[in-house]
Amino acid sequence: MLWEDVRKSYPDKWVVFEAIEAHSDSNYRIVDDIAVIDSFDDSMDAFRRHNELHKQKPNRELYFFHTSRKDLDIREKKWTGLRNI
Secondary structure, three states: OOOOHHHHHHOOOOOEEEEEEEEEEEEEEEEEEEEEEEEEEHHHHHHHHHHHHHHEEEEEEEEEEEOOOOOOOEEEOOOOOOOOO
């Protein structure tokens, strides 16, 4: 599903979704195919669901956005340094 389709199917909602197909371009993550997992009226409910799913399966590419956004502007973060030594 494309973001435009998600916006039409879930108007004025917070959606938690998985990027099924995505690629990187100029430090942005471009999501080509979306699988909607859940939708909410409240941002905190979406945030909690996103965190719950991320803890269960940390390797999944999960996001949550409001469908009022015309575009998904997902800026990639580069992590540097050492963790959990």
